[in-house]
Amino acid sequence: MTAIDPTAHLTAEQIEELGRELDAIRDEVIASRGEKDSAYIRKVISAQRKLELVSRGVLLFSIFPPAWLLGTAGLSVAKIMDNMEIGHNVLHGQWDWMRDPKIHSTTWEWDHVSPSDQWKHSHNELHHTYTNVIGKDNDLGYGIMRVDEDQKWHPFHLGQPLWNFLNACFFEYGIAAYDLELGKNLHKRRRKNPEFRARAKAVGRKIRKQVLKDYVIHPLLSGPSFLTTLAATFTANLVRNIWSHSVIMCGHFPEGVQVFERRSIKGETRGQWYLRQMMGSANISGSKAMHFMTGNLSHQIEHHLFPDLPSNRYAEVAVKVRALFEKYELEYVTGPLPKQVFSAWRKVFRLSLPNKKPKVKTPDREQELVAA
Amino acid sequence: MVTTPLLPSDYLDLVSPLRAGADLRGRIEAVHPETGDAATIVIRPGRGWRGHTAGQYVRIGVDVDGVRLWRAYSITSPTNRQDGRVTITVKAIPDGKVSNHLVCRAKPGTLIQLDQPTGDFVLPQAMPAKVLYLTAGSGITPVMGMLRDIEFDDVVMVHCAPQPQDVIFRNELHDLVADKKLRLTEVHTDTDGMLDIARLDALVPDWAERETWACGPAGLLDAAEEHWTEHGVQERLHTERFRPSVVVAGDGGGEVTFSATGKTVDADGATPLLDIGEEAGVLMPSGCRMGICFGCITPLKAGAVRDLRTGEITEAEPGVLIQTCVSAAAGPCDIER
Numbered sequence: 001m002t003a004i005d006p007t008a009h010l011t012a013e014q015i016e017e018l019g020r021e022l023d024a025i026r027d028e029v030i031a032s033r034g035e036k037d038s039a040y041i042r043k044v045i046s047a048q049r050k051l052e053l054v055s056r057g058v059l060l061f062s063i064f065p066p067a068w069l070l071g072t073a074g075l076s077v078a079k080i081m082d083n084m085e086i087g088h089n090v091l092h093g094q095w096d097w098m099r100d101p102k103i104h105s106t107t108w109e110w111d112h113v114s115p116s117d118q119w120k121h122s123h124n125e126l127h128h129t130y131t132n133v134i135g136k137d138n139d140l141g142y143g144i145m146r147v148d149e150d151q152k153w154h155p156f157h158l159g160q161p162l163w164n165f166l167n168a169c170f171f172e173y174g175i176a177a178y179d180l181e182l183g184k185n186l187h188k189r190r191r192k193n194p195e196f197r198a199r200a201k202a203v204g205r206k207i208r209k210q211v212l213k214d215y216v217i218h219p220l221l222s223g224p225s226f227l228t229t230l231a232a233t234f235t236a237n238l239v240r241n242i243w244s245h246s247v248i249m250c251g252h253f254p255e256g257v258q259v260f261e262r263r264s265i266k267g268e269t270r271g272q273w274y275l276r277q278m279m280g281s282a283n284i285s286g287s288k289a290m291h292f293m294t295g296n297l298s299h300q301i302e303h304h305l306f307p308d309l310p311s312n313r314y315a316e317v318a319v320k321v322r323a324l325f326e327k328y329e330l331e332y333v334t335g336p337l338p339k340q341v342f343s344a345w346r347k348v349f350r351l352s353l354p355n356k357k358p359k360v361k362t363p364d365r366e367q368e369l370v371a372a
Numbered sequence: 373m374v375t376t377p378l379l380p381s382d383y384l385d386l387v388s389p390l391r392a393g394a395d396l397r398g399r400i401e402a403v404h405p406e407t408g409d410a411a412t413i414v415i416r417p418g419r420g421w422r423g424h425t426a427g428q429y430v431r432i433g434v435d436v437d438g439v440r441l442w443r444a445y446s447i448t449s450p451t452n453r454q455d456g457r458v459t460i461t462v463k464a465i466p467d468g469k470v471s472n473h474l475v476c477r478a479k480p481g482t483l484i485q486l487d488q489p490t491g492d493f494v495l496p497q498a499m500p501a502k503v504l505y506l507t508a509g510s511g512i513t514p515v516m517g518m519l520r521d522i523e524f525d526d527v528v529m530v531h532c533a534p535q536p537q538d539v540i541f542r543n544e545l546h547d548l549v550a551d552k553k554l555r556l557t558e559v560h561t562d563t564d565g566m567l568d569i570a571r572l573d574a575l576v577p578d579w580a581e582r583e584t585w586a587c588g589p590a591g592l593l594d595a596a597e598e599h600w601t602e603h604g605v606q607e608r609l610h611t612e613r614f615r616p617s618v619v620v621a622g623d624g625g626g627e628v629t630f631s632a633t634g635k636t637v638d639a640d641g642a643t644p645l646l647d648i649g650e651e652a653g654v655l656m657p658s659g660c661r662m663g664i665c666f667g668c669i670t671p672l673k674a675g676a677v678r679d680l681r682t683g684e685i686t687e688a689e690p691g692v693l694i695q696t697c698v699s700a701a702a703g704p705c706d707i708e709r
Contacts, residue, residue, distance in 0.1 A: 038438030046386055053383060096653045099440040102382075104655050106633055109377035209376040217374055 006258065006331055007275060018328055019271030025320050026306050029313050038098050040312045044085055045103065052078035056218060062228035072232040076239035077293075082111040083244055084295025089311045091120050096308075113207045114176035118199060122179045128307050132252060132259045132280035139252060140259060142167065142174065143183050146351040147252075148259045153354040160352045164345075171241035176203050243293070246341050247284070251300040253344035254282045256333040277304040278325065283318070283334035290337065291315065301332065389483055392419035396486045398432070401457065403478050406540045410463040410510065411475045412448060417458055417486055424489035426451055426521035427514045427585070427612075430460065431659040431667050433485030436473045440485070442667060443470045444660035446514035446587075446612075447489060448541075450521045461540060463510035487659070487667065493585065493612035495522060500583035504576060506596060508532035508567070508588030514612055515585060516541050523553060528576050532559040532567050532588065569595040580605045587612040613664065624678065626704040630654045631673060633709060639701040644680065645670075646696040654709050656696060663698035670696050675705025 010018075055074030062068040087110030089095070095103050109116050122138070130136035134150055141147040144167065145160040167174040177183075180203060185196045214233040222229035258279040265276070284290070284298035291298045291314075299314035302321050309317065325332040335343070375383060381394060389397050398415040405411050415432075424430070429446045445460040464475040493514055503524045505515045512531055519527075533539045539558060548554040557575050559567045569592075572579050580603050586596050593611045600609040625641035628648055633655070639648045646668055649656040659667025663681055676687045677699040685702050686694055696707070 034437040035435070036438075038435060049378075049383055049386055093653060096655070098435070098438055099650070099655065100435075101655055106655055111377060206377075209373065212373060213376050221374075 007279060010275075010328060014328065015271040015275055016269060017271070018324065019269070019274045021324055022274050022305055022321075023270075025317060026309065029306070029309050029317060033097060033310065033313075037310050037312060038095075038100075041086075041090075041095050041098075041103060041310070044081065048078055048081040048086060051081070059218070059225070059229045059232050060222045061225060062222060062232050063225040068228050068232055072235050072239075075232065075236040076243075079111055079236055079240040080243055080293055083240060084247070084297065085292060085311060086110070086295075087112065087116075088295050088297070091116050092124060093308045094310045111210070112175070113172045113203065113210050114179045115202050115206045118179040118202070119175065122181075124307070128304065130265070131277055131304060132257070133262060133265055133276075134259055135262050136265075138178065138181075142178055145348060147347055149351065149355050149357070150259060150261070151351075153351075157352050161345075161349050164348050168242050168245040169238060171245040172237070173207075176207070179203075246337070247294045247297050249344040250284050250337065250340040251281060251297060253347055254333060254335070254340045255343050255347060256331060257282050274305060277301070278321075278330060280304070281333075282340065283332070284337050284340055285334050286336060288315075298337075301334075390416070390418035394418055394420065396420045396488065398458075398484050398486045400478055400480055400482045400484060402480055403474075405475075406461060407463075407538055407542075409475060410461060410540050411478075412459050412461045413474055413478060414457050414459050415484070415486075416456070421458075421486070422488050424451060424458065424517075425494045426518040427494040428489040428491040428517075429493075429514065429660075429665070430458070430489045431487035431665055432460070434470055434473060434478075435484075436469050441470050442485075442658045442661075444665050444667075446491075446517060448513050448516045448520070450517070452521075461510070461513045461516065463540070490665065491612070493587065493610060494518075495585075496583075499524065502526045502578065502582045503528070504579055504582035504584040505529040505531075506572075506584060506586040506588070506592075508592050509538075510540065511586075511588030511592075511612070511614065512540055514587055516544075518585065519548065519554070527553070528555045528557075528582065530557045530559065530567070530572070530575055532561055532592070534562045535560055567592065569599045572599070580608070583608050583610075585610045585612075587614070589614075614662070624700075624702045626675070626701045628701050628704070629674075629706040630709045631706050641678065641700050641702060642680070643700055644697050645677065645694075645699050645701065645705075645707060648701075649696065649707065649709060656709055658697060661697045663695050666695060668696045669693040671708040673706040673708050676702040677705055678702040 051074055055071045055078055058067050058074065059071035062071055087108065090103060090108045091105050091110070093105040096105050101107055105120065112119070127137055127139045132140060134140060134148065141151065144163045146153060146157045180196070180199055185191065185193070190196060214237065215230060218233055219226045219230040260276055260280070268276070278301060281301040281304045283301050284294060286298060296311035296314045297303060299318050302314045302317045303311075305321065306317065322332055374380070384391065385394060388394070390399060396418050398417045398421075400413055401416050402414040403411050404414070424447050427446070429444045431442055431444045433440050433442045445462055447458055448461040449457065449459040462471050462474045464472045495518055499522075503526065505519070505527070507515050507529070508531065515529070529545070531539065536542065536558065539545070545554065545556055549556050561567070576582070584600070586593055586609060590613060593613060596609060597606065597611065600606045625639050627636060628639045628645060629636045630649055630652065635652050635654055637648060637652045639645065646656050646658055646661065650658075657668050657670070659665035670693065672686065672688045672692045672694045674688045676685050677694050678685050678701075680698045680700055686692060686699070688705070
């Protein structure tokens with residue numbers, strides 16, 4: 001948290017006006033959703049499936065280095081597409097309006113060890129509702145790191161650069177553990193909770209299926225290329241993990257992003273919720289291809305304002321949202337990927353050490369509203 | 373296992389969506405205009421198509437502006453068509469999303485979702501000696517399926533349409549008349565006024581002796597049912613309705629929970645639960661939207677619902693299924709979607 005509250009200059013009415021303007025942007029997109037959008041997601045899904053099939057086909061001959069390189073690159077991209085532009089966004093319900101049972105948040109399953117229903121709960125319901133609220137949003141450091149001065153320091157945090165690196169490499173397992181709230185649930189008393197056990201079993205089943213496919217069946221089908229295919233699928237999973245971890249770190253950890261106290265969201269209005277999303281998220285600037293590979297999470301601010309709008313529309317929404325940031329004199333945190341990744345990592349290193357508690361007070365808008 | 377988390381069919385669908393074993397789909401091959409606001413859609417059904425009986429309808433799922441919408445349409449092609457294609461004939465109705473899309477904008481090559489044909493508005497095994505078809509507007513479509521399928525010795529048709537040019541299949545009907553295979557009376561309601569069912573005595577003196585199939589607006593069918601009953605020959609009358617007849621202006625309503633999706637919304641007692649669910653983004657199966665096709669049936673887990681056609685209340689019990697398109701909330705209820 002910075003020493004000065006960057007939203008202190010806004011009155012309660014201004015914040016509600018801002019909320020109405022954002023609602024209008026949302027309504028405009030919803031009213032214009034149509035055939036172009038549905039054609040887009042179908043094209044992406046079809047391309048992803050073809051790319052994965054071809055890549056896995058090429059990897060059957062992965063004993064030849066060029067085939068290994070080509071197949072591994074293709075499979076990495078296919079896995080990233082599956083998780084980012086397709087899986088994450090379908091599971092957000094961004095495409096539910098199409099009423100196609102094959103592309104729907106309630107039926108979708110992704111190439112990931114965390115079962116989609118568990119991820120939807122921890123991500124859609126918890127993280128997106130309590131974005132950047134200390135003690136409520138577990139995404140703030142995933143329960144293993146300190147990413148804000150206001151979070152309590154513990155000697156455990158000395159190792160957080162290492163924890164973060166390991167989390168990046170095995171990110172999908174990190175997410176599965178996180179969705180299970182392993183840290184909390186492994187306590188003796190909770191371990192036996194039947195609901196937790198059922199969820200843990202579901203994760204176990206999903207892991208088994210994923211591992212069987214990537215590390216047993218596909219290598220076996222490759223015959224003499226067994227070992228090289230095994231190396232290829234491992235590499236593709238690693239590439240996907242590090243890439244998605246990096247993108248997601250850039251969403252909330254870079255310098256300039258605000259966190260909030262539990263107290264500050266009590267009785268939060270729609271306008272104040274929007275404002276928290278605006279101040280609690282950061283974008284990544286770059287080319288169309290980069291936006292696509294991040295699943296349009298490079299438009300993290302827009303995604304957090306409107307989590308269920310189709311991802312292909314965030315780019316046009318961003319222009320209008322950015323104009324609102326300027327109008328209300330707020331800082332739009334954005335930058336190229338390397339810069340944002342570096343910024344997030346620097347924070348992870350810096351906050352592995354204790355710091356003095358900053359003296360900040362978020363303005364008490366509850367009172368202000370009553371006065372207004 | 374090879375394709376987890378997807379199924380092999382997800383990949384096969386990319387190259388062969390009409391193959392045997394796939395979800396039933398069809399491809400639009402041609403769209404032929406029939407009248408100013410009606411068109412015949414030629415569909416190549418997938419390999420799983422089981423074939424229809426003349427007079428039946430099919431539920432089709434069409435993507436309109438990117439949104440999958442399901443409707444039921446009568447099949448107008450004969451059952452023995454050589455090329456295996458089936459046709460439906462659609463009349464664009466005012467504000468009809470699907471009908472207008474199919475008539476005006478559907479393009480050959482488009483994939484649509486299909487259901488197996490169904491419906492009991494069909495001809496009997498034993499051929500009746502004398503037949504009357506009583507139709508109005510697009511009510512002619514299931515009857516056209518019958519006319520093209522089976523020839524009877526003695527067939528009379530009374531068809532109502534606003535003007536001559538509004539009569540769907542007019543040329544084909546007149547060809548049948550010229551070949552003496554059909555006796556046809558056209559009632560042009562713009563000039564003749566609505567058909568008074570009592571006029572039937574003059575138009576078809578032996579109507580009461582004829583096995584009759586009637587399809588058209590509720591007004592015509594209600595009058596026909598009354599008329600046939602009055603003369604004690606109601607067992608000779610077979611009807612097909614395209615619109616639900618809603619009798620209950622709902623009262624009650626309540627909080628509706630869609631427990632599989634985890635959504636809860638308030639519903640009034642007059643809006644079908646199908647609309648409520650769709651509005652809330654719940655994946656609701658749907659079909660005719662008028663209570664005939666049972667494409668929308670869904671388990672009722674708790675609470676009570678009211679049938680909008682009869683006012684009848686259905687309460688939750690294990691195994692109770694409701695038609696969401698004609699049911700509204702009668703107090704708080706839980707729908708398993």
